[in-house]
Amino acid sequence: MQHQALWYAARMSFGFELPTDPLERVAMLENLLVARATGDMSASNHDYEQLRRDLIADPEIKALLPAFVRTCRTLDVFWPFIKNQAGTYAERRQIIGEAFTPLVEHLEGRNRSPGDLVVSDALQSFDADGVHAVWSKALSRRNQDPEGAITVARTLLETVCKRILDDIPVTYTDKEDLPKLYSMAAKALNLAPDLHTEEPIKAILGGAMTLVNGLGTLRNRLSDSHGRGGKPVRPSPRHASLAVNTAGAIATFLVETHLEKKPKS
Helix, strand or coil: CHHHHHHHHHHHHHCCCCCCCHHHHHHHHHHHHHHHHCCCCCCCHHHHHHHHHHHHCCHHHHCCCCHHHHHCCCHHHHHHHHHHHCCCHHHHHHHHHHHHHHHHHHHHCCCCCCCHHHHHHHHHHHHCCCHHHHHHHHHHHCCCCHHHHHHHHHHHHHHHHHHHHHHCCCCCCCCCCHHHHHHHHHHHCCCCHHHCCCHHHHHHHHHHHHHHHHHHHHHHHHHHCECCCCCECCCCHHHHHHHHHHHHHHHHHHHHHHHHHCCCC
């Protein structure tokens, strides 16, 4: 434990800044928790509190943070928690490591689809504060909360359609569901299948509309259906990935089409 104490002391003496990379920040947070869980009382409460505060401020990361990080505001609060969870250092390291695995794997890209970054860039350029926040929430829930991810995926498309209709502008009401909103946006952007004569283009645009209609009902139909035991059939992570990836691809297509048609300032 002495080398860890010396490292923290040196860090404070030389005024080293906290890392900016999310994966490095998460790794440092995990190391601080492991240090305290294995008897090193010199682990910096100040660093832990700042890292925790910054990571919780990111919706995508917050959803995957271990529950004990979200509830333990300081290392002093964490210490009695982990002490009661396990009696040996090895067991405590294992508990902490397993709790951080989903977040670390997510940040390392193991749970991301190839198109995630493309979708994120397109949506962020369109509306970083609104649409991109919804997309980030959908990404973070795909594996941990499939049902919630499907709901957010639908919200993502609804948000994109409404922002485009607001920008054009085209009037809509709160009564329009996702298929109707998409139909209105597609018509305004000349993406409705019946506005084209080329069969390949009509087929692609018709397929997109079919996917949107399916996404609009997927959440309710999965929740309302039942298996042999009478229990509701819940969506799995693969269902959620399909819904989120579909919503992201179509949302990106809508955004890129809108930006291309929009007069350049």
